[in-house]
Amino acid sequence: MKTQALKNVRVLDLTHYISGPYCTKLLGDFGADIIKIENPLIGDPCRNMPPFDEASPDRDDSLLFQYLNTNKKSVELNLKSDFGHLAVEKLVKESDILVESFRPGTLASYGFTESKLHTLNPNLVIVSISNFGQTGPYKYFEATDLIFYALGGLMFIFGSTNKPPLKHAFHQAQFKAGTNAASAALMAYYEMISSGDGQKVDISIQESMAASVRDTTTNYAASGIIHTRQPLMNGELPRAPIQVKDGYIVPITFGSTDWSKTANLLEDEGLSDAKFQTPDGRKQHAEEFENLVRAAFIRKGKHELFYGAHSHRELIYGLVQDAADLLENPQYAHDQYFQDIGNSNSGNPKFPGRPFKLSKTPWDIQKTAPTLGQHTEEILIEKLKLSTGEFQDTRRPNEK
Amino acid sequence: MKNNGILNGVRIVELGQLIAVPYATKLLSDMGAEIIRLESANRPDAYRLSDFYDERRDGKYWNRAINFNEQNRNKLSLGLELDHKNSLQCLYDLISISDVFACNFTPRVMKKFGLEYEHLQKIRPDIIVVSSTGYGHTGPWSSFGAIGFGTEAASGLAAATGYENGPPAQPEIPYPDYTAAEHTVFAVMAALIHRLKEGEGQFIEVSQTECVTSTTPETILEYTANKRIVKRIGNSHPNISPHGCYPCKGQDKWITITAISQDQWKSLSNLLFPETGSDNRFQSNESRIRYRTELDKLISSKTLLWDNVELMTTLQKNRVPAGVVLNGKELLFNEHLNHRDFFEIVSHHPNSEVPTLPYPGKPWKMSKGSDLKMKGAPLFGQHNESILKNYLGLNDDSYDTLVNEEAVVDDIKLAAREILVSREAREKEGSIYSYDPNFKSTIKSYFNI
Numbered sequence: 086m087k088t089q090a091l092k093n094v095r096v097l098d099l100t101h102y103i104s105g106p107y108c109t110k111l112l113g114d115f116g117a118d119i120i121k122i123e124n125p126l127i128g129d130p131c132r133n134m135p136p137f138d139e140a141s142p143d144r145d146d147s148l149l150f151q152y153l154n155t156n157k158k159s160v161e162l163n164l165k166s167d168f169g170h171l172a173v174e175k176l177v178k179e180s181d182i183l184v185e186s187f188r189p190g191t192l193a194s195y196g197f198t199e200s201k202l203h204t205l206n207p208n209l210v211i212v213s214i215s216n217f218g219q220t221g222p223y224k225y226f227e228a229t230d231l232i233f234y235a236l237g238g239l240m241f242i243f244g245s246t247n248k249p250p251l252k253h254a255f256h257q258a259q260f261k262a263g264t265n266a267a268s269a270a271l272m273a274y275y276e277m278i279s280s281g282d283g284q285k286v287d288i289s290i291q292e293s294m295a296a297s298v299r300d301t302t303t304n305y306a307a308s309g310i311i312h313t314r315q316p317l318m319n320g321e322l323p324r325a326p327i328q329v330k331d332g333y334i335v336p337i338t339f340g341s342t343d344w345s346k347t348a349n350l351l352e353d354e355g356l357s358d359a360k361f362q363t364p365d366g367r368k369q370h371a372e373e374f375e376n377l378v379r380a381a382f383i384r385k386g387k388h389e390l391f392y393g394a395h396s397h398r399e400l401i402y403g404l405v406q407d408a409a410d411l412l413e414n415p416q417y418a419h420d421q422y423f424q425d426i427g428n429s430n431s432g433n434p435k436f437p438g439r440p441f442k443l444s445k446t447p448w449d450i451q452k453t454a455p456t457l458g459q460h461t462e463e464i465l466i467e468k469l470k471l472s473t474g475e476f477q478d479t480r481r482p483n484e485k
Numbered sequence: 486m487k488n489n490g491i492l493n494g495v496r497i498v499e500l501g502q503l504i505a506v507p508y509a510t511k512l513l514s515d516m517g518a519e520i521i522r523l524e525s526a527n528r529p530d531a532y533r534l535s536d537f538y539d540e541r542r543d544g545k546y547w548n549r550a551i552n553f554n555e556q557n558r559n560k561l562s563l564g565l566e567l568d569h570k571n572s573l574q575c576l577y578d579l580i581s582i583s584d585v586f587a588c589n590f591t592p593r594v595m596k597k598f599g600l601e602y603e604h605l606q607k608i609r610p611d612i613i614v615v616s617s618t619g620y621g622h623t624g625p626w627s628s629f630g631a632i633g634f635g636t637e638a639a640s641g642l643a644a645a646t647g648y649e650n651g652p653p654a655q656p657e658i659p660y661p662d663y664t665a666a667e668h669t670v671f672a673v674m675a676a677l678i679h680r681l682k683e684g685e686g687q688f689i690e691v692s693q694t695e696c697v698t699s700t701t702p703e704t705i706l707e708y709t710a711n712k713r714i715v716k717r718i719g720n721s722h723p724n725i726s727p728h729g730c731y732p733c734k735g736q737d738k739w740i741t742i743t744a745i746s747q748d749q750w751k752s753l754s755n756l757l758f759p760e761t762g763s764d765n766r767f768q769s770n771e772s773r774i775r776y777r778t779e780l781d782k783l784i785s786s787k788t789l790l791w792d793n794v795e796l797m798t799t800l801q802k803n804r805v806p807a808g809v810v811l812n813g814k815e816l817l818f819n820e821h822l823n824h825r826d827f828f829e830i831v832s833h834h835p836n837s838e839v840p841t842l843p844y845p846g847k848p849w850k851m852s853k854g855s856d857l858k859m860k861g862a863p864l865f866g867q868h869n870e871s872i873l874k875n876y877l878g879l880n881d882d883s884y885d886t887l888v889n890e891e892a893v894v895d896d897i898k899l900a901a902r903e904i905l906v907s908r909e910a911r912e913k914e915g916s917i918y919s920y921d922p923n924f925k926s927t928i929k930s931y932f933n934i
Binding site: 088090091094107111115135136137138139140141148149152217218220221222223226227228229231232233234235236237238239240241242243244245246248249250251252253254255256257260261262264265266267268269271272273274275276278282284285286287288289291292293295296297298299300301302303304305306307308309310311312313314315316317319324325326327328333334335337395401402403404405406407408409410411412414415416417419420422423429431433434435436437440441442443444445446 | 683
């Protein structure tokens with residue numbers, strides 16, 4: 086076994102749901118030791134989030150949770166209790182990075198202010214992930230992924246101009262913030278190695294979105310333009326999925342330079358008509374053009390078009406793949422991308438594997454996701470040497 | 486405390502087009518890393534040749550390309566035509582004094598120029614090499630070119646996204662490039678930490694498609710566990726209702742609203758339609774999911790009477806998740822982001838003829854070492870002389886020879902171009918939402934620049 090990049094990096098994980106756990110999953114999958122603190126008896130609410138393996142006896146065991154919590158040890162701890170407080174103090178002293186995703190101010194209300202944490206451990210990198218950051222007028226705003234798409238600027242330019250703005254399926258904003266949080270944690274840790282001083286990192290999920298919406302703000306600042314959603318075809322191919330015989334394809338062309346290649350690929354005589362050879366001509370006959378294009382695409386299969394496009398230089402079509410297609414995809418197979426890294430007895434669920442490859446310090450799953458409190462005893466009694474009497478206290482929720 | 490930034494002292498040579506690599510190195514350069522961008526006049530970055538400040542396409546308009554300038558702030562530009570044998574030697578020499586080499590060429594092109602990891606490792610044993618490609622560095626799809634609209638389709642995300650009963654949908658940006666770049670930053674940091682501790686470099690392979698699949702586990706899990714293909718349901722949520730985007734007063738004004746807990750539902754319904762409080766269809770989340778279409782219609786009929794910002798504020802006061810759909814201008818002037826000084830104010834080289842502008846900031850705030858003063862993006866080839874003479878020690882004669890044989894370039898030989906369609910016309914035909922001719926003064930006064 087090769088060594089891992091983040092071997093011996095100790096992470097205290099006080100996060101739940103998606104963004105924080107994805108952050109610590111990235112750290113853990115590349116070698117960091119993750120101790121995940123969970124609310125006694127209830128645990129991370131992500132344990133109840135779909136999808137589930139419905140046909141298996143483990144059907145109450147969230148597959149999303151299993152994905153997000155590989156390589157972690159679970160400790161049940163009531164942060165409001167004296168014992169919980171003491172245990173966290175000890176864990177803070179033995180950690181390099183603390184990641185938390187409480188509502189702003191909550192961790193401090195448990196007695197763990199930034200200054201207290203840095204008194205306990207001056208090297209500590211503290212990463213706080215929250216909806217809108219630790220400061221500002223929205224800091225207590227409630228949000229879900231939907232709200233981040235709206236307030237992060239991606240939604241206004243997503244969808245059709247004649248329909249409501251749209252968002253991606255699932256939880257992209259939270260994954261995005263989790264990735265950025267992991268990078269920021271490593272930057273602060275990198276600095277700590279040389280300076281010996283920890284610091285505090287503030288991650289706002291809204292800002293993770295707003296940082297990566299390309300030209301929405303810049304186009305206004307530099308040209309007075311406000312962009313909108315996908316307009317009607319109007320004489321050009323849409324840069325959006327279009328229906329074909331057995332699915333969808335994204336026809337990507339750059340301007341009008343390679344129109345003849347597209348016409349060749351579609352093998353449609355009507356589209357080779359002289360009037361469609363220039364952008365102006367296509368615009369003038371936009372409706373006829375659109376009808377012909379749509380009809381030509383529907384006659385072709387998605388693989389025929391995708392592989393055909395790539396055998397023509399410069400045409401780089403996109404192949405819309407659903408989960409069934411992904412499982413059959415030769416590139417994913419080559420990369421051995423999907424892996425069984427869950428706990429399900431059925432053995433059916435396949436999970437996304439390594440997101441990228443590090444040649445010398447590989448991604449590795451040494452532990453599947455923990456059951457709630459699976460490592461409470463190992464960490465609190467064997468590692469921290471807390472006494473069993475005190476330990477009983479951890480499972481009593483809402484004390485004090 | 487390093488006031489030069491956490492990554493001060495890290496030097497990265499970048500051979501990257503468009504977004505996936507340049508956005509990653511932008512995030513690293515924002516933290517103090519020195520980025521040397523290799524540029525070609527024969528094959529300029531497509532970002533140099535689209536979207537210009539105030540749409541001016543005269544003179545050296547490639548120095549006014551706004552998306553390029555946004556994404557390449559703080560970087561240095563070296564104009565080097567790699568087809569020249571002497572240029573390649575310059576690149577190798579540069580890599581020998583750098584920490585990271587990041588590239589988004591296909592493996593075929595990397596090999597052609599001798600830029601594969603095995604070769605670069607001989608030049609600099611502890612070099613970190615990044616290859617970021619659409620589908621992977623090896624394998625049956627590795628030679629396929631890609632941009633974000635293609636990788637998003639392939640990743641599995643697009644198939645699950647879109648209006649109910651409609652085709653798959655994608656936003657108007659190459660979304661996967663950013664996801665891949667964010668993962669690349671993490672990968673580079675992990676590799677830098679390993680190098681700092683063990684003195685060993687390595688090769689990082691990023692598949693832009695697989696990065697997105699990693700942030701979309703739901704679709705593959707639902708299929709492999711339950712043999713179900715996720716259906717496209719617009720903004721709706723399979724397990725929560727209401728969960729949607731609703732129209733408000735004004736042209737193209739929208740608000741997103743959801744209610745997860747019963748308390749949130751009560752606050753929402755009391756505010757918007759107290760008269761239907763006893764409607765049995767909407768009493769539980771399960772029932773609201775069943776009558777989702779009816780409920781969304783009802784909510785829309787009420788939100789239409791509201792100003793979207795006022796409604797958001799009122800709902801949030803009652804702890805109901807709500808957010809207005811911000812367009813580019815509204816995002817730029819968003820009170821919360823500006824309270825947090827999110828936007829970076831960047832001044833440009835006077836020869837670019839671009840004024841000081843606000844650009845999207847970093848996705849993190851750090852108590853130490855993240856408040857660097859930003860420098861404007863480089864002019865094409867701006868740092869040729871300083872890099873080749875000061876870093877590589879070329880003497881005047883050798884430098885002049887490279888310039889004379891056009892191996893080193895600081896100009897793109899392209900004539901001024903006409904504006905094909907004016908902003909006013911684009912507004913009229915609906916391909917943009919709006920054009921504000923007073924944007925310059927608006928920006929100046931709001932950001933006090």
